[in-house]
Amino acid sequence: xxxxxxxxxxxxxxxxxxxxxxxxxxxxxxxxxxxxxxxxxxxxxxxxxxxxxxxxxxxxxxxxxxxxxxxxxxxxxxxxxxxxxxxxxxxxxxxxxxxxxxxxxxxxxxxxxxxxxxxxxxxxxxxxxxxxxxxxxxxxxxxxxxxxxxxxxxxxxxxxxxxxxxxxxxxxxxxxxxxxxxxxxxxxxxxxxxxxxxxxxxxxxxxxxxxxxxxxxxxxxxxxxxxxxxxxxxxxxxxxxxxxxxxxxxxxxxxxxxxxxxxxxxxxxxxxxxxxxxxxxxxxxx
Amino acid sequence: xxxxxxxxxxxxxxxxxxxxxxxxxxxxxxxxxxxxxxxxxxxxxxxxxxxxxxxxxxxxxxxxxxxxxxxxxxxxxxxxxxxxxxxxxxxxxxxxxxxxxxxxxxxxxxxxxxxxxxxxxxxxxxxxxxxxxxxxxxxxxxxxxxxxxxxxxxxxxxxxxxxxxxxxxxxxxxxxxxxxxxxxxxxxxxxxxxxxxxxxxxxxxxxxxxxxxxxxxxxxxxxxxxxxxxxxxxxxxxxxxxxxxxxxxxxxxxxxxxxxxxxxxxxxxxxxxxxxxxxxxxxxxxxxxxxxxxxxxxxxxxxxxxxxxxxxxxxxxxxxxxxxxxxxxxxx
Numbered sequence: 082x083x084x085x086x087x088x089x090x091x092x093x094x095x096x097x098x099x100x101x102x103x104x105x106x107x108x109x110x111x112x113x114x115x116x117x118x119x120x121x122x123x124x125x126x127x128x129x130x131x132x133x134x135x136x137x138x139x140x141x142x143x144x145x146x147x148x149x150x151x152x153x154x155x156x157x158x159x160x161x162x163x164x165x166x167x168x169x170x171x172x173x174x175x176x177x178x179x180x181x182x183x184x185x186x187x188x189x190x191x192x193x194x195x196x197x198x199x200x201x202x203x204x205x206x207x208x209x210x211x212x213x214x215x216x217x218x219x220x221x222x223x224x225x226x227x228x229x230x231x232x233x234x235x236x237x238x239x240x241x242x243x244x245x246x247x248x249x250x251x252x253x254x255x256x257x258x259x260x261x262x263x264x265x266x267x268x269x270x271x272x273x274x275x276x277x278x279x280x281x282x283x284x285x286x287x288x289x290x291x292x293x294x295x296x297x298x299x300x301x302x303x304x305x306x307x308x309x310x311x312x313x314x315x316x317x318x319x320x321x322x323x324x325x326x327x328x329x330x331x332x333x334x335x336x337x338x339x340x341x342x343x344x345x346x347x348x349x350x351x352x353x354x355x356x357x358x359x360x361x362x363x364x365x366x367x
Numbered sequence: 368x369x370x371x372x373x374x375x376x377x378x379x380x381x382x383x384x385x386x387x388x389x390x391x392x393x394x395x396x397x398x399x400x401x402x403x404x405x406x407x408x409x410x411x412x413x414x415x416x417x418x419x420x421x422x423x424x425x426x427x428x429x430x431x432x433x434x435x436x437x438x439x440x441x442x443x444x445x446x447x448x449x450x451x452x453x454x455x456x457x458x459x460x461x462x463x464x465x466x467x468x469x470x471x472x473x474x475x476x477x478x479x480x481x482x483x484x485x486x487x488x489x490x491x492x493x494x495x496x497x498x499x500x501x502x503x504x505x506x507x508x509x510x511x512x513x514x515x516x517x518x519x520x521x522x523x524x525x526x527x528x529x530x531x532x533x534x535x536x537x538x539x540x541x542x543x544x545x546x547x548x549x550x551x552x553x554x555x556x557x558x559x560x561x562x563x564x565x566x567x568x569x570x571x572x573x574x575x576x577x578x579x580x581x582x583x584x585x586x587x588x589x590x591x592x593x594x595x596x597x598x599x600x601x602x603x604x605x606x607x608x609x610x611x612x613x614x615x616x617x618x619x620x621x622x623x624x625x626x627x628x629x630x631x632x633x634x635x636x637x638x639x640x641x642x643x644x645x646x647x648x649x650x651x652x653x654x655x656x657x658x659x660x661x662x663x664x665x666x667x668x669x670x671x672x673x674x675x676x677x678x679x680x681x682x683x684x685x686x687x688x689x690x691x692x693x694x695x696x697x698x699x
Contacts, residue, residue, distance in 0.1 A: 150482070150601055150602060151480060151482045151483060151484065151602075152480040152482075152483050152602070154480075154483050154484040154485065155484055156482050156483065156484040156487055182384065182386070184384060196690070196691070196692045199691065199692070203691075229655075229658060231601070232652075232654040232658075233652060233654055233655050234600065234601065235601060235603060235652075235654075236475065236603050236604070236605060236650075236652075237604070237605065237649060237650055237652070238473065238599070238604060238605050238606055238607060239599070239600050239601075239604075240597040240598060240599055240600055241481075241482055241487065241598050241599065241600040243600070244600035244601075245600070265390065266388040266389075266390050267388055267389040267390070267391070268386040268387070268388045269386070270381075270386070293492075293496070293558045293559060294492055296487075296492070296598075298554060298555070298558060298559055299552060299554035299555070299558075302554070303552060303554075307649060308647040308648050308649070309648050309649045309652075309655060312412070312416060312648070312655055312659070313655065316409070316655070316658060316659055316662065319405055319409070319662060319666075320658070320662045323402075323405070323662070323665070323666060323669075326401075327402075327669050330393060330398045330673070331673075331676070333393070334395070334676065334677070334680075334682060335676075335680065335682075337682070337689050339690050339691050339692075342685060342686065342687065342689050342690050343690075344390070344392060345392060345684040345685035346684075346685035346687070347390075347685075348390060348392055348685075349684050349685050350685075
């Protein structure tokens with residue numbers, strides 16, 4: 082069963098083009114379509130789906146953990162305005178930018194070594210195992226984000242709005258730094274979107290807390306004057322991310338995927354040819 | 368043939384995805400360096416935080432059970448609700464270490480959900496700020512207006528449940544003055560509570576939820592109310608009662624005269640009086656220090672493990688023998 086329909090317009094007319102998902106003029110365009118754009122698309126979509134599950138679930142799980150300590154009455158840990166802006170402003174732009182621009186391998190490598198296309202056929206970017214690992218990682222990160230401030234401020238005189246601000250800032254920082262850890266190719270747009278979102282979040286939280294009508298008035302200024310706030314903010318990022326970092330580096334070293342080897346070969350200039358082996362298909366050079 | 372090129376989209380580095388980029392790859396050296404850096408940073412910070420928390424002197428005394436006289440011990444509720452019973456209670460606190468001024472006096476409540484959703488909503492921001500908005504009571508149900516429809520200022524459950532135990536502290540026969548000015552956030556006293564809004568019809572009829580308010584003092588100066596209305600985030604919390612500006616020597620005994628007015632008996636809440644000094648990390652809390660030391664320690668342990676891994680199972684970067692088609696070669 083076909084996944085994508087590609088029509089070639091030409092001497093026999095345009096009927097195939099009308100019925101297809103993609104259309105092109107010459108047969109030779111099929112090669113870059115599949116090997117380059119198909120591969121990039123698969124890798125981007127796979128990663129983005131996992132990242133979006135993580136990004137939304139981590140936020141909701143923080144709200145969930147808080148409910149357990151409000152007598153189950155669904156008070157939101159994070160102020161309403163920040164909850165709305167989370168998906169719209171704080172974390173959406175980096176997601177979109179990385180999903181469009183991130184490339185794991187260059188066009189040249191992908192065309193020279195068509196076997197790299199097998200990564201998609203073996204489901205290496207998105208599979209049931211990867212999904213459940215992502216969920217487990219999300220659970221751990223939400224536990225760290227919620228419980229570190231919880232235990233740090235248990236029995237203290239902190240109010241709901243301040244602790245909510247701490248959770249908001251922590252979650253946004255964490256989600257963006259997690260993405261930064263996974264970006265393969267950093268362009269100026271990726272930099273601007275990730276660090277820009279973090280700065281935009283800080284500005285928005287400050288603006289929300291400068292409106293006297295809202296219950297959290299001035300909470301952020303009171304919060305940043307506490308040393309415990311800065312310590313929690315830094316500690317949570319590292320504590321939440323180091324398991325993922327460690328496991329990723331371990332797998333990268335012991336069971337590297339083809340993509341990983343190809344990236345290293347690209348960067349450190351090794352030839353990927355192993356003498357005496359046959360390559361199945363003639364590489365098509367553009 | 369010009370029209371052949373007319374359909375070509377305009378070239379830009381962005382649309383052809385050829386923007387200049389940095390492609391970092393984490394080599395073994397970087398991995399080990401990062402773990403060691405984190406460990407080297409976190410362990411000292413953790414130890415600093417732990418020692419700061421250790422330097423905090425905190426005296427905590429639970430008095431709600433002890434302050435109920437023996438004849439009411441099985442029926443504390445009726446004791447507290449009866450306006451005629453004697454509510455004064457004397458407690459003695461031992462001072463383990465010298466307390467250096469400023470010493471903060473808190474009341475700590477446990478099992479009290481100030482973060483209950485309907486409790487948190489039950490107040491009127493407009494009413495607190497402006498005397499003309501005294502009829503803005505739509506979110507204050509069930510404590511909105513009196514039986515004959517007069518507005519209650521401040522309305523709502525948060526104000527209605529105002530904590531009203533009082534404490535008088537003395538040591539070596541001399542009374543310790545507790546400074547009750549400046550305990551609320553300045554931003555609250557200036558912007559959220561009006562200086563021309565006065566309490567009206569407050570705590571006059573129906574169930575008594577807590578303390579009463581002096582109707583001659585404007586809300587911006589009712590600091591106990593302002594502190595109380597900053598609803599706490601967690602069910603075990605403390606709120607600032609006042610500040611003591613003199614030192615208290617070690618091994619002294621502080622005599623506390625408590626007016627045990629507040630009813631926490633109905634829902635199994637607990638009341639404690641807390642005296643505490645503060646440091647840059649706040650009150651007494653070992654958690655942050657311990658957590659930092661643990662994370663730092665685990666990272667150093669992982670750094671050692673990675674060093675062993677890279678030494679005993681090295682892999683050359685870009686080594687083509689790891690490619691899947693080279694590991695399972697297809698013979699023509």
